[in-house]
Amino acid sequence: MSDTDSEPTYGVARYLAVEHVDSPTFTPAGRLLFLSDASGTPQVWTVDAAGAWPERLTPHEERVSTVAASPTDEAFVFGMDSGSDERDQLFHHDLRTGAETPLTDAPGSKHAWGAWDPDGDRIAYAANREDDGRFDVYVQRVGAGGGDGYGEPTKVHEGPGGWLNVATFGPRGDRLALTKPRSSYDVELSLLDLESGDRRTLSDGEAATYSHLHFDGDGGLYCVTNRGADTAHVGRFDLESGELEKVAGGDGNRSGEPGTDAWDVGALAYDRDAGRAVFARNENGYSAVRAGTLRGTEFEPSASPDVDGIASEFVFGPDAERVAFTHTAPTEPYGVAVAAWGEREATDWTPVGTNGVPPESFREPETIRYGMFDGREIPAYWTLPEGASAEAPVPVVVDVHGGPEHQRRPWFHPTKQFFLNRGYAVLEPNVRGSSGYGRTYASLDDVEKRMDSVADVAAAVEWLDGRPEVDSDRVVAYGRSYGGFMVLAAITEYPDLWAAAVDFVGIADFTTFLKNTGEWRRSHREAEYGSLEDDYEFLKSISPLSRVENVRCPLFVQHGANDPRVPVGEAEQVVEAVREQGVPVEKLIFEDEGHHTTSRENLVEEFEAIAGFLDEHV
Incomplete structure (x- = not known):
């Protein structure tokens, strides 16, 4: 206990009731969805403008672990486990009717969210439904447009054992980018052709990481990777040749060890239609955000959101006219901020109170x-x-x-x-x-x-x-x-x-x-x-x-x-x-x-x- 009486003490319940808001995602109409633990466990909430009163969408007692808005429909998919056992099941939520439809019903299995296809009528994910020690890839139809066209999970690829992640669909919905972590710094990256079932490995056997994957629609795949370097950067694969080129954020072969100024890129969002991108460098724990236009391997910088603290989970809104991201700082609770493209000022769309604990006491x-x-x-x-x-x-x-x-x-x-x-x-x-x-x-x-x-x-x-x-x-x-x-x-x-x-x-x-x-x-x-x-x-x-x-x-x-x-x-x-x-x-x-x-x-x-x-x- 404190030996001073200059500052009041507050019970732990006051601190734990400070909400944690993260996982932003935009619907096609521009509604912001996010996870908030305002009700006591993380659930899906929505707000359609800065300062608007948020609405809770999922009414559950169990925690919701992921939320992903449809790219074409006012709907989203969310994952939820039971008793914090991490064996998530997936659900579809229609924002027009509020109807929730279970997509999976295998409580002994873990369903790891992957991606929506570009047309918004299918999802892909990985799950260990057949063998607890092996994740396979599944594609499943969802009820687009408020319809009842839900399908059963279809296994499209049997994994080799252990973790396997679905990163994103290709622009035409005919292939998937997959990652398999062999260790935290050794990831296999591959492409799965959904028609033939063939899988092509892009990683070259060198221990490296690959994350934040985005097809560019012009024969390329952007990623955050440390291949060929000590720190991570934004790179682009030429899918015809398989060659990887550095695009932005890299520090060459310099070491990132403490005491240097070489830093990892830790996040990347990209809008294929607008060619806009935003990423963040992790500079001694704090975020330095960079925004710009990506064309092939050329990155043209634009005005970037000013961030004081840490920014992560970047996501573009409709037409890439704005970008949302999770933001926190040592004395600022987690929330979601939104910045118009080309503007430096970001606005807090999910202001979080401190339950009577003075913020200046943090x-x-x-x-x-x-x-x-x-x-x-x-x-x-x-x-x-x-x-x-x-x-x-x-x-x-x-x-x-x-x-x-x-x-x-x-x-x-x-x-x-x-x-x-x-x-x-x-x-x-x-x-x-x-x-x-x-x-x-x-x-x-x-x-x-x-x-x-x-x-x-x-x-x-x-x-x-x-x-x-x-x-x-x-x-x-x-x-x-x-x-x-x-x-x-x-x-x-x-x-x-x-x-x-x-x-x-x-x-x-x-x-x-x-x-x-x-x-x-x-x-x-x-x-x-x-x-x-x-x-x-x-x-x-x-x-x-x-x-x-x-x-x-x-x-x-x-x-x-x-x-x-x-x-x-x-x-x-x-x-x-x-x-x-x-x-x-x-x-x-x-x-x-x-x-x-x-x-x-x-x-x-x-x-x-x-x-x-x-x-x-x-």
Whole structure:
């Protein structure tokens, strides 16, 4: 708790009720659809102008995970799971009548949204309907124009096993672009001919990423890729020759490691008819947006929306006269902004209130870097609460992101602001293995180098020791998913550094995790962590459970019983093992949640329990 009384404290329910709005998509009539958790779980909402009152469209208690407007009809498709189990089913919603039609009914299978065809009468997606460990490609007719022409899913391609994603339809609706991630930085890109069933590989075998795919209608395919480079750029495939040329946003062969000014392109939208494009570079976590016209491999810049913070999920409206995007900043909740083409000013179409918490009380981070054993510098965001000083030192939450190929960025975190309001400082390191700094940096924790990233967390605490406003006896390890593993590894490898630890859905033992995770995920995860067949003993040796006798600080463990990624057994076994050591441990498992806690009611219970735990032990 805060040692000062200069700022009122607010309950966690106030912070968690700050809405999160994202996933914009435009209908042909210009209505903006988006996901908002205003009702307690993410649902589809709509608004047709800035400042207009939004309307909720889906009435469900379960979370909606995706929404995609038809390109030709006032309708959309959305995906929804049950109990946060990630086994989404797809539904069609007619905006004229409000009628919802289930498109799939296979609750044991995961349906991963893909794309609408250009005529708006079919959709394509990937699903593991026949084999839990294999995603196949399906095409399905939908009821365009308010009709009843719904069809059954038709399998058009059997996948090779593991993940397979449908990226987009070709301009004539006769082919699909597919991506298959073999690992986070090794993606196979191919084209599927829907008439012949033939599949042509565009990627050349070099480990590289391909995302944000758009056919240009002139024999080309645009993408964001890091092929031939350390950082990602906008590229174009010539579909006749198969050659890939760099178009925009690239930094050549320069390294993107922290301390340089070479950056990844992280988003791209393109309108084929207008030839307009907009993309964003990830510059030290913040977004630099670029707009312009794409003709072949030539990019002609235009005026770009000014963004203070982070912009993502760009999408064009009708005739590409405006572009919408998800926007957030350290002190600004997630919302959707819209900019007219050629204008620098973007307007917030989904203003979000703060439930009486003064926005000026939200704290912004400082971007810092600290040195490591190999001379590298680890980037991090450092945020102090009001009143922190050498005379009033504060406890610190060291928050490690999941992934591991993920990046902590300076977006709005309601729970982070909650902890700051309670008097905790927050340090968020992007340890080696994080994305956003080029693929060399992202690979620095692969397999046998795994524990180097844990050393980065310990070095973060050493950096804290030099801060006079920090109480170094009250440092908390805190992380979700892979970040949960990092928490458990940190308190077993460096037990003297921590006053307490909070593990959300973390990996306690890599061998049991890989045995029990969803079959479709295993090969992808083994490429990052090591395989059960080849690396079993090594994986066992670096698992926190193998050193659980070292745990000295109190531990809080949260998990969802329906988690398909990190099965709940990881939580059960670490809680039992820590209790056997006589160390205080608290467990909170939700029977109706999965890898993420999606119900606001459960979230409030979760963070009230964590706050009480930290009050007691820190």
